[in-house]
Amino acid sequence: MSLLRTVLTVTAASLLSLTGAALPAGATGASGSGLVVGTERAADPPPAPKKRFTIKDDRVDQSAGLARSQNYEGIWWTVNDLGASPEVIGVDDAGKVQAVLGLKAPVKDVEAIAVDKSGTIYIADIGDNKKNRDLIEVYTIPEPSNLEDSESVKFHRYDFEYPDGAHDAETLLIDPESRRLFFVTKVASGKAGIYAAPEQASREGTNELSKIADAPAGVTDGTFVPDGSLAVLRSLNDVATVEWSDEPNVVARATTPSAQGESIALSDSGNAILIGSKSSAIYEVAVPSRKPAANPTTPKATPTPAEDAADAGETTKKSHSLRWILIGAALFAIIITFLTFPPGRRERLDRMAENARLTGQTPPDPHGRRRAA
Numbered sequence: 001m002s003l004l005r006t007v008l009t010v011t012a013a014s015l016l017s018l019t020g021a022a023l024p025a026g027a028t029g030a031s032g033s034g035l036v037v038g039t040e041r042a043a044d045p046p047p048a049p050k051k052r053f054t055i056k057d058d059r060v061d062q063s064a065g066l067a068r069s070q071n072y073e074g075i076w077w078t079v080n081d082l083g084a085s086p087e088v089i090g091v092d093d094a095g096k097v098q099a100v101l102g103l104k105a106p107v108k109d110v111e112a113i114a115v116d117k118s119g120t121i122y123i124a125d126i127g128d129n130k131k132n133r134d135l136i137e138v139y140t141i142p143e144p145s146n147l148e149d150s151e152s153v154k155f156h157r158y159d160f161e162y163p164d165g166a167h168d169a170e171t172l173l174i175d176p177e178s179r180r181l182f183f184v185t186k187v188a189s190g191k192a193g194i195y196a197a198p199e200q201a202s203r204e205g206t207n208e209l210s211k212i213a214d215a216p217a218g219v220t221d222g223t224f225v226p227d228g229s230l231a232v233l234r235s236l237n238d239v240a241t242v243e244w245s246d247e248p249n250v251v252a253r254a255t256t257p258s259a260q261g262e263s264i265a266l267s268d269s270g271n272a273i274l275i276g277s278k279s280s281a282i283y284e285v286a287v288p289s290r291k292p293a294a295n296p297t298t299p300k301a302t303p304t305p306a307e308d309a310a311d312a313g314e315t316t317k318k319s320h321s322l323r324w325i326l327i328g329a330a331l332f333a334i335i336i337t338f339l340t341f342p343p344g345r346r347e348r349l350d351r352m353a354e355n356a357r358l359t360g361q362t363p364p365d366p367h368g369r370r371r372a373a
Contacts, residue, residue, distance in 0.1 A: 047286055049257040049283045049284065050285075051284075052274060052282045052284050053282050054280055054281045054282065057091075057095075057096070059097055062278045063080065063081075063280050064112070064262055065113035065221055067265050068265050068266045069090065070143065071143045072090070073268070075090050076090070076274070078091060078276075079110050079113045086107050086139075087102050088113065095280075095282070099144065099148055099150075103123065103139060103153055105125075105157070108127070108133065111127040111169065111170040114223070116174050117176055120140050120142055122138055122172060123139040124138050124183075125138070126172065128169070132166055135160065136160050136161075136183075138158045139155045140155060141154070141156075158203055158207060160201075160206065160207045160208075161208055163211065167186075169183050169184060173222050173223065173224060175224060176224050178199065182197070183197070185219075186220065191216075192214070192219060195212070196212050197209055213247055216233065216240055216250060217235075218235040219234065220235055221234040221261075221264045225287065226266070230242060231244050232273055232287055234262075235261060236260055236261050240288070241287055241289065252288035253288055254288040256285065261276070261277050267284055272287065
């Protein structure tokens with residue numbers, strides 16, 4: 001009997017101790033500060049590059065830039081690299097030329113094209129491989145009222161000067177809200193620069209540029225995303241996403257399917273980019289995005305407040321149920337131990353009664369009274 005009582009007593013004590021130990025940390029009360037965390041989902045891979053079209057027209061010799069039209073759906077404007085008499089060429093999403101606009105302007109090295117939200121086309125004469133130009137020029141023309149050829153289009157000219165000497169450049173950016181111009185210089189290695197034009201460029205005199213940030217090497221074209229929060233810069237073999245602020249900085253990069261990358265433009269939806277090369281093959285790719293921050297050894301993600309509350313409620317409910325089950329089992333064991341088997345006294349009386357029977361003596365009174373002789 002003593003052995004059985006001991007086993008039941010130990011069992012009851014163990015069950016009581018488990019009512020606390022079985023509860024998860026942070027779920028033992030309403031004021032617990034435990035944080036429920038889960039494994040972080042891997043970032044969804046970007047969609048594979050998709051070939052959109054190829055420009056197969058002798059009038060597009062070497063496409064040096066690409067810009068989505070604001071007034072015509074499915075039309076992109078491009079310019080040829082070099083060329084003494086520049087032409088702005090409109091191509092559709094099948095790669096067919098729909099319009100050729102001629103400019104009678106004394107250009108040196110046209111390298112970029114852009115379109116602002118009002119439909120003004122900017123032709124950037126900014127190439128300078130020998131770095132000997134005193135000025136660079138940007139010409140503007142309106143998008144035509146009809147998609148048809150024009151031998152001579154009227155233009156406006158803006159002159160710009162770098163603050164630190166001549167630079168080669170192939171990239172013109174236009175802020176989608178303010179329409180302020182930015183130029184990205186091109187170097188083979190090391191750091192290039194991002195230069196800002198005055199907020200309101202003037203056609204009278206020379207506009208002084210100011211350097212606002214470093215830029216990656218080898219940039220050949222660029223564009224802003226529609227809200228102006230990011231710019232995407234094209235190089236020969238990749239694209240870089242730049243977080244646009246008072247100090248622009250590169251936050252993500254991705255390789256591209258074509259080498260000799262020369263151009264970049266927004267896609268039809270504005271949610272992706274089109275990239276081109278001198279071969280005139282145009283691909284659609286996703287804008288490279290910053291990878292989510294993660295613990296380098298144990299990636300975890302903090303749930304949303306709603307998920308956190310739901311998980312905590314479910315955990316608390318399960319913990320309370322488990323606690324009451326264990327407490328009930330412990331109380332049952334205690335009752336069996338101490339009511340069915342009172343400690344010590346019954347066992348001593350049983351032993352004394354057995355000894356009396358064997359020796360022929362009078363058995364003891366179970367209530368502790370002495371028996372008459």
